[in-house]
Amino acid sequence: DPPEQCREIGTCELCNTMLTAGATDQWATCPVCGREQRAQTVKLRDSRHCVGMIPSEFGGGISKAFAVSGLKVSRKTITTWEQRGKLPRHADGYAYCDVYRLLIGPDLTKSVR
Numbered sequence: 205d206p207p208e209q210c211r212e213i214g215t216c217e218l219c220n221t222m223l224t225a226g227a228t229d230q231w232a233t234c235p236v237c238g239r240e241q242r243a244q245t246v247k248l249r250d251s252r253h254c255v256g257m258i259p260s261e262f263g264g265g266i267s268k269a270f271a272v273s274g275l276k277v278s279r280k281t282i283t284t285w286e287q288r289g290k291l292p293r294h295a296d297g298y299a300y301c302d303v304y305r306l307l308i309g310p311d312l313t314k315s316v317r
Contacts, residue, residue: 216236219236266298
């Protein structure tokens with residue numbers, strides 16, 4: 205079997221070195237400082253997923269961008285959030301950071317019992 209293809213997933217939290225991981229890797233180790241980090245966390249921290257706007261007629265683009273990080277959100281969910289007043293729609297689309305906050309929000313508000 206050929207070796208698994210690694211791709212860039214984001215930068216190291218400590219030294220800003222670009223990290224790579226395979227599609228099924230859950231952890232990435234920085235080649236410079238040796239810090240081990242969750243691959244999904246590194247991908248989410250990547251600025252391409254949390255900044256900027258996307259035209260609303262391409263709402264599925266947000267879904268695809270988050271899918272790379274292992275987060276699932278459908279275009280229909282994004283539209284529903286807007287209709288319910290949870291997600292602001294700007295002149296040129298939705299902000300990634302607004303969708304991200306709604307997507308992870310419920311997990312952060314649950315109390316531990």
